[in-house]
Amino acid sequence: MNKFVEETVMQRLERVAAALRKNRMEAHVVRTAAEVAPLVKSLVPKGASVAAGGSESLAESGVAELLACGDYNFIDRNKYDDKRRAYIDAYGADYFFCSSNAVTERGELYNVDGNSNRISMIAYGPENVIMVVGANKVVKDLAEAESRVKTCAAPPNAKRLSCATYCREAGVCMGLGGEMTDGCASEGRICCSYLVCGPQRHKDRIKVILVGESLGF
Numbered sequence: 001m002n003k004f005v006e007e008t009v010m011q012r013l014e015r016v017a018a019a020l021r022k023n024r025m026e027a028h029v030v031r032t033a034a035e036v037a038p039l040v041k042s043l044v045p046k047g048a049s050v051a052a053g054g055s056e057s058l059a060e061s062g063v064a065e066l067l068a069c070g071d072y073n074f075i076d077r078n079k080y081d082d083k084r085r086a087y088i089d090a091y092g093a094d095y096f097f098c099s100s101n102a103v104t105e106r107g108e109l110y111n112v113d114g115n116s117n118r119i120s121m122i123a124y125g126p127e128n129v130i131m132v133v134g135a136n137k138v139v140k141d142l143a144e145a146e147s148r149v150k151t152c153a154a155p156p157n158a159k160r161l162s163c164a165t166y167c168r169e170a171g172v173c174m175g176l177g178g179e180m181t182d183g184c185a186s187e188g189r190i191c192c193s194y195l196v197c198g199p200q201r202h203k204d205r206i207k208v209i210l211v212g213e214s215l216g217f
């Protein structure tokens with residue numbers, strides 16, 4: 001290939017998948033969101049216990065619907081009055097589903113949480129973690145990942161979750177351009193804990209499905 005020919009989206013995703021595998025994570029690449037649910041079906045045995053973080057990517061790809069279809073033991077946090085109990089039950093699940101705020105070209109996962117139940121389960125707990133990640137979340141490096149959260153991920157999430165934060169109104173973090181943890185002092189702040197996943201000790205526990213379309217934010 002002529003080195004001046006621009007890399008396609010799918011070529012870039014394949015490159016990121018190779019970096020994830022090098023970091024001892026399982027990686028899959030699909031072209032469309034419609035291919036995600038059939039792939040998940042092939043990865044997760046019927047009857048397995050499954051749980052999920054709140055995620056637009058899971059909803060848009062049909063995975064949220066699949067988890068609730070009855071084929072799995074779905075630990076549905078919306079059915080719990082006691083949310084802490086729901087998170088503790090999810091911690092012991094066979095499979096935990098979520099997206100990632102960003103995936104770098106070096107095969108790193110970057111995630112920022114308010115409640116931090118999601119990042120705690122990415123780090124440890126469920127036997128397997130399956131992430132559904134649209135091409136819009138692939139970034140060059142951790143600096144770009146940080147910036148992506150402050151400009152593209154946290155502001156719409158603050159809106160979705162009705163959190164009274166600066167970014168919900170301004171559409172961007174007030175700490176943009178500063179240090180990683182710079183931002184608002186709101187009680188409703190959704191950027192409280194920061195997790196970077198690099199090379200993994202438990203090979204293939206984290207499985208990333210990269211999708212050649214835009215999903216979530």
Ligand code: SF4
Binds near residue numbers: 172189190
């Ligand atoms: S620190 Fe506050 S203003 Fe910045 S993105 Fe997070 S919630 Fe929004």
